[in-house]
Amino acid sequence: MLKRRLYQCLSAAVFSVALAACATPQLVQREVSRNVPASFPNSTQDVNNTAPVRWKEFFTDPNLVALIDTALHHNQELNITLQEIQIARNEVQARTGEYLPSVSLGGRAELEKPGRYTLQGATEEAVNIQPDRRTPSPLANYQLGAFASWEVDVWHKLRNARKSAATRYLASVEGKNFMVTNLIAEIANSYYELLALDNQLVILKQNIDIQENALRIVRQEKESARVTELAVKRFEAQVQNTTSLQYKTQQRITETENRINFLLGRYPQPIVRDDQTFNALVPQPIQAGVPSQLLSNRPDIRQAEQNLIAAKLDVQVARAKFYPSLGISGGVGFEAFKPGFLFTTPESMLYSLAGDLSAPLINRNGIKALYASANALQIQAVYNYERTVLNAYIEVANQLSNISNLEKSYDAKAKEVQALNQSIRISNSLFKAVRADYTEVLFTQRDALESKFDLTETKMQQLNATVNIYRALGGGWN
Incomplete structure (x- = not known):
């Protein structure tokens, strides 16, 4: 009789445990959408892609290559990320030990x-x-x-927790790759900006010489009573204005050099460069491939995908807590x-x-809350993945359009500079022949200076656009 009563009690306990395990709340989960357009705007469905090109082959300037190589070894933020990867690897090891005796x-x-x-x-x-x-x-x-x-581990709760940790480790590796891509792009953009500033400084010094020569001529004209003191002061003001721009440009050069030094993880020192090659630089041709290649080339997309997989595993781990x-x-x-x-x-x-x-039977609110949070985090990971893919597509589309428009803008600016250089000579000749007012000479010199600045700025933007689309396509990390 006692044995029978014991069996009944055990059966009731097992039934209660099973009932508690079956009473698991059901939550709706959102499936991820992996559909992307077949091609980029105003682009063909050519599968050739620049992204797999290694950064040492993409950047041909030896000075820039040396800077990037130094940054990849000494950049503090990158080294911090490498330690985060080590922490994630240790987490995998800890999770592995949990399901072993x-x-x-x-x-x-x-x-x-x-x-x-x-x-x-x-x-x-x-x-x-x-x-x-x-x-x-x-x-x-x-x-x-x-x-x-x-x-x-009957319900694979511990194994899924280990898989989740391993997946997040892979996500941290992809995060490091994305940081490398951004670091390389930031150094390249700053380097091209530095070259552009060097050329703008040369332009300013040349214009100061031209304006000082014009000032001497105006002073001679004043002595001959052909112009008034007002013209002399206006020319003096223009020289001082250009000199002020020279010092501002020198300050920008210093700040850009220090920005590069910071990325390289070192204290301020001169950046080795050849500013004479800037005007000869030609943006490299870019092959964008098809949008679906972004899913495998972009580290941030792969990172979002790994985080999504980990979030799904976390839901299974949280669900298994309801089971015996x-x-x-x-x-x-x-x-x-x-x-x-x-x-x-x-x-x-x-x-x-x-x-x-x-198995939990009464007061399971804590487990329910963890399960609901795991589901919410999974849905959040789905949206984050879709947002990352959308952002990658838009970045590439913007840069493709930017490259096309900058090419047309540079051609127009080059023609403007050529026309204004001719107008300077014409205005000086007319002024000497008393056929043009001094204000026309001043305006012409000012417009010519601005157009040369704009031309240099446009060339820098062209080079930066090439770097940015290389980054947007997922290049630079391999």
């Missing part, structure tokens, strides 16, 4: 004297024990053995009340084996 070796020594009115003390007094066979008081106990515990958990524990060793008896076998040998099965 845990075995430990241990020893123990204790001394106990039960009180007279405790259960043990009262029992000894109540039992008729012969004086020469009484339990020693105080009673020592020595123990030495190996003990093991293992949570049987099975634990097994055991031990084997020696135990005795005197050290001399510790290794006396079989009297001093001990062994144990136990299993436990448990």
